[in-house]
Every structure is written in C-alpha cells, then in structure tokens.
Amino acid sequence: MTLTVVGAGYVGLVTAAVFSELGNKVFCVDVDKSKIESLKKGKMPFFEPSLPEYIQRNVTAKRLFFTATYAKAIPQSQAVFICVGTPPKNDGEADLSYLFAAVEETAKNLSGYTLITIKSTVPIGFENELENTVKKYAKNNFEFAASPEFLREGTAIEDTLHPDRIVIGTTSKRAQKVLLELHAPIPGERIICDTRSAQLIKYASNALLATKVSFANAIAAICEKIGADVQKVMEGVGADKRIGRSFLYPGVGYGGSCLPKDVLAFIAIGKHFNYDFDLLRTVDAINFGQIENFVNKIKIALGARSSEGRSLKDKTLGVLGLAFKPNTDDMREAPSVKIINRLLDLGAEVKAYDPQAMASAKKLLPNVKYAKDLKGAIKMADAMVVITEWREFSEMDLKTVKKLLKKPIIIDGRNIIDKEKALSLGFKYYGVGR
Numbered sequence: 187m188t189l190t191v192v193g194a195g196y197v198g199l200v201t202a203a204v205f206s207e208l209g210n211k212v213f214c215v216d217v218d219k220s221k222i223e224s225l226k227k228g229k230m231p232f233f234e235p236s237l238p239e240y241i242q243r244n245v246t247a248k249r250l251f252f253t254a255t256y257a258k259a260i261p262q263s264q265a266v267f268i269c270v271g272t273p274p275k276n277d278g279e280a281d282l283s284y285l286f287a288a289v290e291e292t293a294k295n296l297s298g299y300t301l302i303t304i305k306s307t308v309p310i311g312f313e314n315e316l317e318n319t320v321k322k323y324a325k326n327n328f329e330f331a332a333s334p335e336f337l338r339e340g341t342a343i344e345d346t347l348h349p350d351r352i353v354i355g356t357t358s359k360r361a362q363k364v365l366l367e368l369h370a371p372i373p374g375e376r377i378i379c380d381t382r383s384a385q386l387i388k389y390a391s392n393a394l395l396a397t398k399v400s401f402a403n404a405i406a407a408i409c410e411k412i413g414a415d416v417q418k419v420m421e422g423v424g425a426d427k428r429i430g431r432s433f434l435y436p437g438v439g440y441g442g443s444c445l446p447k448d449v450l451a452f453i454a455i456g457k458h459f460n461y462d463f464d465l466l467r468t469v470d471a472i473n474f475g476q477i478e479n480f481v482n483k484i485k486i487a488l489g490a491r492s493s494e495g496r497s498l499k500d501k502t503l504g505v506l507g508l509a510f511k512p513n514t515d516d517m518r519e520a521p522s523v524k525i526i527n528r529l530l531d532l533g534a535e536v537k538a539y540d541p542q543a544m545a546s547a548k549k550l551l552p553n554v555k556y557a558k559d560l561k562g563a564i565k566m567a568d569a570m571v572v573i574t575e576w577r578e579f580s581e582m583d584l585k586t587v588k589k590l591l592k593k594p595i596i597i598d599g600r601n602i603i604d605k606e607k608a609l610s611l612g613f614k615y616y617g618v619g620r
C-alpha cells in the first residue's frame with residue numbers, strides 16, 4: 187500500500203520507518219523544511235535506538251521518502267496517518283492547531299478514497315469539525331479513523347513492532363479493513379471500537395500510568411514517615427498479578443511529552459463533559475509536589491537551612507541525568523529542568539551529565555556547567571544527585587564515586603543506587619521512600 191505519515195516527530199518517524207519496513211511505500215511529510223532536508227541526508231532529529239538503521243534501510247530500498255510538500259505524497263496515498271504534536275495550552279487543553287492544519291493540507295491534496303487515521307493524541311469530540319474541514323476542500327471519498335499510539339521513547343521501534351494492542355477506532359468496515367490489512371504483520375491484540383472509545387483508551391491508559399507513579403510517590407511519602415522501605419513495599423504490591431510491578435516506582439515524578447500533558451488534557455475533557463476529575467487533579471498535584479520534596483531532600487542532605495533564600499550558595503552539585511527518562515534525549519517536561527532551576531535559584535552551582543540529552547538541555551538550562559562524562563560531573567562536588575535512571579548511573583563503581591566527590595553524599599531521585607553498599611562505604615544516602 188502507499189501511505190503518507192504526516193509529522194516527522196517521534197511518532198511519525200517511527201510509524202513511517204516501521205510501515206516501510208513492512209513493505210509499504212511511505213511518504214513522510216513535515217512542515218519543518220530543515221528537518222526534512224536533514225532527514226534526506228540521513229541525519230536524525232533526535233536520539234532513538236535502532237531508528238537510524240530502519241530509516242536508512244528503507245530509504246535505500248526506495249520505500250521511504252521525505253518531503254515538505256503534501257502534493258508530492260497525499261494524492262498517491264490510500265492511507266494517511268496524522269502524527270503531529272498536540273501540546274498543552276496554558277489552561278491544560280490540547281492545542282489542536284497543528285492537527286487542523288495537517289488535516290486541511292491533507293484535504294487539499296486528496297485523490298480517490300483515502301483513509302485518514304489520527305495517531306496523535308486528540309481529545310474527544312472533534313470528529314465533526316475534522317470532517318467538515320476535509321469537506322471544505324475534498325470532493326473525494328474519505329473516511330476518518332483513530333488509532334492512538336502507545337510507543338515509548340527509547341524502545342519505540344520494538345514497541346511498534348510488538349505492541350500489546352492495536353486500537354482501531356472506526357465503525358466503518360471499509361476503514362477497518364484498511365487498518366487491519368496494514369497491521370497484519372504486527373502481532374498484538376486488536377481492539378476494534380468507535381472513534382471516541384479509541385481516543386478514551388489512550389487518555390485512560392496514560393492517566394492510569396500517571397496514577398500508578400503518583401500512588402508510588404504517595405506510598406513513598408508514608409514510608410519516609412513510618413520508616414519503611416518503599417522498594418520492598420512496591421516489590422510486594424507489584425508481585426500481585428492483578429496489579430503488576432510496572433510504573434510503581436517512586437522518584438522525582440513523571441515527565442515527558444505525554445503523561446503530564448495527557449493528564450491535564452483529560453481533566454479538561456472531563457470538565458468539558460461536566461465531570462470533575464478530582465482523582466487526576468490529585469495525581470497531578472502529587473507529581474508537582476515531588477519536585478519540591480526532592481529539592482528539600484537535597485537541602486537537608488547538605489545541611490542547608492530551609493528559611494534561607496540562597497541556602498545552597500557555595501555548594502556544587504553533580505547532577506546525573508537530564509532527559510525525562512533513559513534512552514532518549516527528550517527534555518519535554520523533564521523533571522530535571524524544574525529541579526535544576528530551583529537549585530540554581532537557591533545559589534547552587536550545578537554540573538550535569540547526561541549520555542544523550544545535553545545538546546537539548548543546553549537550550550533549556552543555559553546556566554548549568556556540562557561535563558563530558560559522569561566522572562566530570564561529580565568531581566569535587568558536594569553531593570551527587572541522580573535524576574534520570576540511565577543504566578550507566580546504576581552500574582557506576584561507588585568506590586570511584588567516593589574518591590571523586592568532595593563529600594560522600596548521594597541524593598538518589600530514582601532509587602537506583604545500591605543503598606546498602608553506599609552506606610557500607612560511608613556515604614550518606616538519601617533516596618525516595620527508603
């Protein structure tokens with residue numbers, strides 16, 4: 187089949203790479219001309235394991251094409267996947283301007299029956315508006331479907347090739363057939379439903395994942411008060427198959443381009459349909475509170491008096507991890523940004539290292555000193571602060587760490603350091619809920 191993927195971001199590029207790998211002819215369209223030019227030269231706009239190899243292989247095989255011109259792609263395509271961003275507006279609602287612009291440009295170039303599938307995360311209730319947008323321009327036969335995306339950055343290719351489920355949100359048999367055929371080589375449960383249910387599956391899934399993280403953080407707070415170990419508590423809770431272990435990890439809170447914005451958008455959707463989503467408001471509030479909780483831990487660890495405005499003046503902190511999670515360079519809503527800005531406000535000097543995200547971090551955090559490696563970040567620092575759970579941080583040799591630090595203090599925002607070992611080596615160790 188010939189397809190167009192609109193949007194060459196995380197979702198769009200991975201979708202284009204995988205569908206071309208499966209033997210389809212795929213055009214990937216983006217309005218960002220410089221991004222398209224770089225992609226044509228084989229340069230990736232972000233770090234994602236395996237993606238460059240998939241792209242290169244399919245470009246060479248002439249199955250994957252990049253263009254900034256809709257007219258070169260849409261008229262030849264039987265199916266179009268819209269993968270543009272839906273970032274939050276100030277009030278938490280999703281900004282749909284990119285979505286409508288993409289649908290409008292698609293509409294202007296339709297030729298013959300085309301299925302337009304929305305993969306972007308889009309709030310409920312815009313079906314009519316989207317249809318009307320297309321009808322303004324297209325005399326041709328078209329249908330809409332929703333097939334929300336569940337990939338995780340860092341394992342995006344693997345997640346797309348081996349998903350838990352594929353949601354096919356359309357009641358049209360013809361549209362279902364197109365999507366089922368396209369996904370035929372990919373395993374995973376098929377959930378076939380109406381468009382609104384499909385969109386709700388996406389929001390409800392992300393809301394539940396965020397709830398698990400905030401729940402773990404609430405339990406961690408109780409553990410700290412009563413002297414229990416949240417790691418053990420969550421191990422015990424997660425061993426129950428009805429609950430599961432994933433996402434029950436306390437820390438500095440969830441971040442990234444999806445959970446924070448989708449929680450806020452879901453609260454706004456609830457409001458729109460007259461439902462007060464107070465459960466999710468609490469999830470969001472707990473997440474927000476994790477930043478200040480962690481900064482307070484750092485202050486306590488360094489003996490700073492909380493009443494003093496610049497209580498971390500003269501302190502140097504070696505910060506490990508900037509990306510919102512490991513195996514990505516994505517800094518969108520990364521907790522590191524808020525934490526580091528607070529530390530800088532309190533007068534600290536911050537030396538940071540991240541295996542992939544330093545280039546993107548420099549734009550957001552210009553007043554940080556960036557080290558070329560882990561050792562450079564912690565050398566002569568008053569404490570080591572772990573924010574992202576990259577494997578190289580959990581595997582570091584604590585004896586070497588101790589030699590490099592000015593003082594043997596670890597503040598571990600992800601509970602990845604072996605606490606017993608750290609204590610036995612004479613470190614002061616501060617985790618989350620342990």
Ligand SMILES: NC(=O)c1ccc[n+]([C@@H]2O[C@H](COP(=O)([O-])OP(=O)(O)OC[C@H]3O[C@@H](n4cnc5c(N)ncnc54)[C@H](O)[C@@H]3O)[C@@H](O)[C@H]2O)c1
Pocket residue numbers: 192193194195196197198215216217218221269270271272284285287288305306307308335336337338339443444
């Ligand atoms: N990133 C993730 O992990 C992830 C996972 C699941 C779902 N999603 C959802 O998928 C959607 C896309 O997210 P993303 O992270 O890939 O976004 P992104 O910001 O990485 O990429 C969006 C791309 O769309 C392009 N674009 C904007 N307007 C356009 C237009 N009119 N025509 C063509 N291209 C246009 C931008 O230039 C950009 O390259 C969002 O709704 C997001 O919530 C993201």
